[in-house]
Amino acid sequence: MKVTVFGSGYVGLVTGACLAEVGNDVVCMDIDPGKIDLLNGGGVPIHEPGLDVLIKRNRAAGRLRFTTDLDLAVAHGLFQFVAVGTPPDEDGSADLQYVLAVARGIAERITDYRIVVNKSTVPVGTADTVRGAIQAVLAGRQAAVEFDVVSNPEFLKEGAAIEDFMKPDRIVVGTDNPRTTELLRALYAPFNRNHDRLVCMDIRSAELTKYAANAMLATKISFMNELANLAECLGADIEKVRVGIGSDPRIGYHFIYPGCGYGGSCFPKDVKALERTARDVGYAAQLLRAVEDVNERQKLKLYEKVEGYFKGDLGGKTFALWGLAFKPNTDDMREASSRVLMEALWAAGAGVRAFDPVAMAEAGRLYGERADLVLCESPEAALRGADALIIVTEWNMFRSPDFDLIKASLSHPVIFDGRNLYDPVRVKALGLDYYAIGRGDSLQGGAA
């Protein structure tokens, strides 16, 4: 089948590459010529495991093309997937300018039936807005062209995006036209062989389903972080509590890891946008507000521990920082906890020696050259000349470090662990101070 995907970011590239992989003829369109040139030159603009191989194979087979040409994009696909960004506006609501620009671009060019499939995360009612925008342009053109607008939210996780797309838990399709359901069922058939994963519903429910999923996951994390903070006050260990509650299948082990806050381009943005949607319809979504507040506070947790340990005297200190990305297996630093931490350390006059296996270039792009940030070539190099070690992202390579080397490298033998990677008893037995999240540690003692 012929497919066009607008937006060659995390979702657009994965969608395009995976649909090409199962035999479709895919054109990916983006307005960023730099991105398209890179892709046409064999590069991949993001770090996503397995994506480079998929793109290479399908480009070589002629099933996957990249373009900035809107005419070509609209002429190509029966399915016109919209996978452009929906960043938060100043008031927290989702900014629909990119989605609507695509809709208008399609409307200005279509000559026969198209299905506009919205994969971007958009507020309830957006499909109606998109339909209205297309109709207005068609009316201006005095063109009577048939089209449908479908909601098909995406649930992939960065770092595991190919696997998530290829083996989805569910494929949510929101439509008001049974014909489009059948066409989408056919398109998704290769991902739907084991059992029927298509969950069909009306458009508004599909749009809300996406926010409900992200808000529920964010709620689980904030709940655990709240409990972790309470555990700290009470001298309990949240990791024991996590296992204790996760064993109840009604609760489950997934997404109950406490830490230094959730980041990424989606949870923070989507929780805010849903709360804003609620406010717009006169409903005060108290739980959503609390989820976000707890997370913002949690992102400062490591800083507070460091500040407490050094009794507020951070000026001139240097901190080794392991992990910059908002989670492992991605170079994405959007809303990353590392950013909140680094910016707080800098404001207090401290410097950072940072290492991340893949997000170094992104950190360089975000912060440029500055005296208080040294991007180091290895975790060990980051330790050199540092006062203490802070861990923000749970990359596998940080899970079993050389603790003797850490101890020997730091002027203060202390680890602040935002992801609870180590056994506190073992680390302390090796002569290191260890402060994690919700593990009964306290700030008594502090820097000598």
Ligand SMILES: NC(=O)C1=CN([C@@H]2O[C@H](COP(=O)(O)OP(=O)(O)OC[C@H]3O[C@@H](n4cnc5c(N)ncnc54)[C@H](O)[C@@H]3O)[C@@H](O)[C@H]2O)C=CC1
């Ligand atoms: N990143 C993720 O893991 C997930 C993201 N989503 C949602 O998917 C949407 C896209 O997210 P990402 O892929 O992360 O965004 P992104 O920022 O990585 O990529 C968006 C792309 O759209 C392009 N673009 C903007 N206007 C355009 C236009 N008029 N025509 C063609 N291309 C245009 C941009 O140049 C950019 O390359 C968002 O609504 C997001 O909430 C949903 C599930 C997962």
Ligand SMILES: O=C(O)[C@H]1O[C@H](OP(=O)(O)OP(=O)(O)OC[C@H]2O[C@@H](n3ccc(=O)[nH]c3=O)[C@H](O)[C@@H]2O)[C@H](O)[C@@H](O)[C@@H]1O
């Ligand atoms: O809409 C989206 O964009 C996507 O948002 C999340 O995916 P993603 O942001 O890529 O990453 P997650 O694995 O969900 O992690 C998000 C954040 O939560 C944190 N987290 C996750 C799990 C946990 O138990 N504890 C915790 O603090 C991670 O460290 C990370 O900062 C959802 O998991 C996807 O289903 C969804 O499609």
